[in-house]
Amino acid sequence: MDDDDGGRLARWENRTELPLFLMSMVFLGAYAAHVLDPGLPPAAHTALLATIGFAWATFAVDYAVRVRLSNRRFGPRYVSRHLLDTVVLLLPLLRPLRAVHIYQVMQRRHEQPLLSLYGRVIAYAGMAAVLLGFSGALAVYQQERHAPGATIRTFGDATWWTCETLTTVGYGDVVPVTPAGRAIAACLMLMGLALLGAVTGSFSSWLYQTFAREGELPPGR
Incomplete structure (x- = not known):
């Protein structure tokens, strides 16, 4: 280009x-x-x-x-x-996930980052979790609410199930029974793992750098 x-x-x-x-x-x-x-x-x-x-x-x-x-x-x-x-x-x-591009557009107009790297990761992961939770609950509720044998009958059930899935807890008290619902579940599982990994990795890196600055860890390790 x-x-x-x-x-x-x-x-x-x-x-x-x-x-x-x-x-x-x-x-x-x-x-x-x-x-x-x-x-x-x-x-x-x-x-x-x-x-x-x-x-x-x-x-x-x-x-x-x-x-x-x-x-x-x-x-x-x-x-x-x-x-x-x-x-x-x-x-x-999931289109609102492109909000990170809005930050990049705004960043072009400033010389200094508005947030630190770790702050950006945490903020974006939090926003993504809320968006994925709400969108996933809507999508699975639409697919499951009238399905024979469904346990997800209300939007509250769908929201609870989405929280279980994104956090990888998976109590199993409510589960999708339709093919579309299970496909949504698989996507949410993968995204939940990715978000948890990003937040955990960023937080661990921040702690390491904080301890290193305070002299509790030897430099260069």
């Missing part, structure tokens, strides 16, 4: 990250209303579905523009290098 293409892509990101983040919150809100309040009038559900479709189309256009401005051929190599962008396009409920 040449400098001109890189500059155009950076300008596009600077202009679109915040509006697209707000659009992702609209998407999440519309999806939540559609799932949690089935008693709304049909016209309201139609409007919510139209909002969801419009938001996803906006994300798809953004993805296509990014591919074009990157001056790279779309394929497995591009997807592997832009995995988060691809994931949030396929799973738009």
